[in-house]
Amino acid sequence: MADVITYREAVAEGLAREMRRDPSVVCLGEDIGAAEGVFKTTVGLFKEFGPERVWDTPISEQAIVGAAMGAAMTGLRPVAEIMFSDFLACCWDYLANEIPKVRYMTGGQVTVPLVVRTANGGGLGFGAQHSQAVENWALAVPGLKIAAPSTPADVVGLLAAAVRSDDPVLFFEHKGLFASRGPAAPPDHLVPLGEATVARPGTDLTVVALASTVPVALAAAEALARDGIFAEVVDLRCLIPLDIRTVLESVGRTSRLLIVEENPYQGGWGGTVASLVADEGFELLDAPIRRVAAACVPLPFADPLEQRVMPTVDKVTAAVRGLAAY
Amino acid sequence: MSAELLDLYERMAVIRGTEKAAHDLFMAGLVKGTTHLAAGHEAVAVGASAALRPDDYVFATYRGHHHAIARGATPEECLAELMSRDTGVCRGKGGSMHLTKASASMLGSYAIVGAHLPMAAGAAWSAKLRGTGQVAVAFFGDGATNIGAFHEALNLAAVWRLPAVFVCENNLYMEYTPIGTVTAVPNPAADRAPAYGLPAEVIDGNDVLVVRDAVARAAQRARGGGGPTVIEARTYRHYGHSRTDPARYRPEGEVAEWLARDPLLVARKAVGDGAAVDAADRRAQATVRRAVEAARAAPPADPAQALTDVWADGGAAWRT
Ligand SMILES: Cc1ncc(C[n+]2csc(CCOP(=O)(O)OP(=O)(O)O)c2C)c(N)n1
Numbered sequence A: 001m002a003d004v005i006t007y008r009e010a011v012a013e014g015l016a017r018e019m020r021r022d023p024s025v026v027c028l029g030e031d032i033g034a035a036e037g038v039f040k041t042t043v044g045l046f047k048e049f050g051p052e053r054v055w056d057t058p059i060s061e062q063a064i065v066g067a068a069m070g071a072a073m074t075g076l077r078p079v080a081e082i083m084f085s086d087f088l089a090c091c092w093d094y095l096a097n098e099i100p101k102v103r104y105m106t107g108g109q110v111t112v113p114l115v116v117r118t119a120n121g122g123g124l125g126f127g128a129q130h131s132q133a134v135e136n137w138a139l140a141v142p143g144l145k146i147a148a149p150s151t152p153a154d155v156v157g158l159l160a161a162a163v164r165s166d167d168p169v170l171f172f173e174h175k176g177l178f179a180s181r182g183p184a185a186p187p188d189h190l191v192p193l194g195e196a197t198v199a200r201p202g203t204d205l206t207v208v209a210l211a212s213t214v215p216v217a218l219a220a221a222e223a224l225a226r227d228g229i230f231a232e233v234v235d236l237r238c239l240i241p242l243d244i245r246t247v248l249e250s251v252g253r254t255s256r257l258l259i260v261e262e263n264p265y266q267g268g269w270g271g272t273v274a275s276l277v278a279d280e281g282f283e284l285l286d287a288p289i290r291r292v293a294a295a296c297v298p299l300p301f302a303d304p305l306e307q308r309v310m311p312t313v314d315k316v317t318a319a320v321r322g323l324a325a326y
Numbered sequence B: 001m002s003a004e005l006l007d008l009y010e011r012m013a014v015i016r017g018t019e020k021a022a023h024d025l026f027m028a029g030l031v032k033g034t035t036h037l038a039a040g041h042e043a044v045a046v047g048a049s050a051a052l053r054p055d056d057y058v059f060a061t062y063r064g065h066h067h068a069i070a071r072g073a074t075p076e077e078c079l080a081e082l083m084s085r086d087t088g089v090c091r092g093k094g095g096s097m098h099l100t101k102a103s104a105s106m107l108g109s110y111a112i113v114g115a116h117l118p119m120a121a122g123a124a125w126s127a128k129l130r131g132t133g134q135v136a137v138a139f140f141g142d143g144a145t146n147i148g149a150f151h152e153a154l155n156l157a158a159v160w161r162l163p164a165v166f167v168c169e170n171n172l173y174m175e176y177t178p179i180g181t182v183t184a185v186p187n188p189a190a191d192r193a194p195a196y197g198l199p200a201e202v203i204d205g206n207d208v209l210v211v212r213d214a215v216a217r218a219a220q221r222a223r224g225g226g227g228p229t230v231i232e233a234r235t236y237r238h239y240g241h242s243r244t245d246p247a248r249y250r251p252e253g254e255v256a257e258w259l260a261r262d263p264l265l266v267a268r269k270a271v272g273d274g275a276a277v278d279a280a281d282r283r284a285q286a287t288v289r290r291a292v293e294a295a296r297a298a299p300p301a302d303p304a305q306a307l308t309d310v311w312a313d314g315g316a317a318w319r320t
């Protein structure tokens, strides 16, 4: 195996590892089989595992996720793909009303060990209906675990944890990161759900980021370090379970917090992080908590417009400078 | 006289009696929320159950008391659930609309119209992949045939040739609106089946033996690799849609006509032995009476239960 792989290759690698390990893992989705996925994230799976393990579906988001649920309740570990996360709206009933609730409302009689993978986020000029960062939709529903890796190794490690989890996991793969490269995952790599990581240590301020905003935050931290401002970047990796302890520990060291999120400010996950830190870490803070999030408009198409709406290195850099000087 | 038919009669009588008890307990203030009584639909649940293996999967709707009991949930644990007792079949977390008995492969009652049809397809897919010979059955209302999930599930089950049976309980109404006024075809489920290349039957849903035989044919086809079947069982609910509905929108003549074809009356006539049926009625009443007493005596739901069972580890932790 190569030492460096792309995020896109890591998805297929992570799936293949789990499918080799556990014959009850099956994949289903649109164009994922013979065509190997519209984002080429299932390359090689159909060839290796065949049509009994990798199922091409009709364009039926409700049937895909609903069937995954029924299969998960009856002994399989399905991994369903929803091509673009925007399309989660077409099967939202399953992610809001069915999957997260069935265990609870039956008094624990059933479990739903499934993964719904989906390509999330903007930055590629796909317009308002193919670019949204919708991780905050999922955060609004108790009963779903939510992973959103930022590196190829984390893709593999978190996929392993997600597939092995007896709970339903919504797994956000970031479209803007598919071509990015990073060290390959070691054999048997597993990143437990709900463990954030310090992606870059620093002393002056904590920047909490997720998926696409991790490289944005890292680039900003790199630039700021040249000016003597040392930002610590925390990659949350999961929204549920939310590793707020790692955030609080970091804020304990830095006393300042910036949250960088791609979903809109309105209802974005940073609000929950900010609320927890304000509630439980108020004494640690020497400055207000700030958030850089997407503007509260639909994602526009044109490059300059999309950049205006989404978090960028410039916006993060400016926000860090402001907070550091506070 | 057929011993099997008498047994099916008694099963229906237990369901009828349990629902009557649920109604009375509601009036006595001991059941909160709402109930959707299935009185009138008993033959569908009991007939289908008689045709299925114990490990065949069943998915039902909010109007699902009859399916839960027909598949093995006890009247006591169902009534206890309705009465918010700790001994309820879902420990007080489900209520009337979500009765579930997973240990008997009754995998839930779902209150979003049509949502469980894809789940049943998925359970059938799982059975097929695991090679268990199990069949998955979804029971749903006529109203569910106009929602997308119905069509997505039928198509997927058809193209994947899944061991699924789709049983529509066509009781002629959605909540208050006659299904015929909002549906482009006369038989809302059966007439859609040909679009997915699926066989369909319209049957008398008030005759328990007719239901049993139709489901047995469909299950046999499914187990033999022949794929899914759509069964449209015509039936009628004896009460309104839910607790608060006096059902004034239904013409008197129609109600009388269907009450005369009450599935319990139909089965009573078919048994032929009035004394044997009366004895079955008495046994059913005693079963229900004991269930009501036990449910009444059970402790209330435990508030500590509210923060359990979100995750497979039994807990509800969402953060570190
Ligand atoms: C998606 C959805 N839309 C609307 C409702 C509200 N609702 C509950 S039951 C019902 C009528 C369903 O009719 P039918 O499928 O014929 O079942 P029946 O109640 O007659 O058994 C409606 C509209 C719902 N629960 N779910």
Ligand SMILES: [Mg+2]
Pocket (backbone or CB within 6 Å): B141, B142, B143, B169, B170, B171, B172, B173, B174
């Ligand atoms: Mg109806």
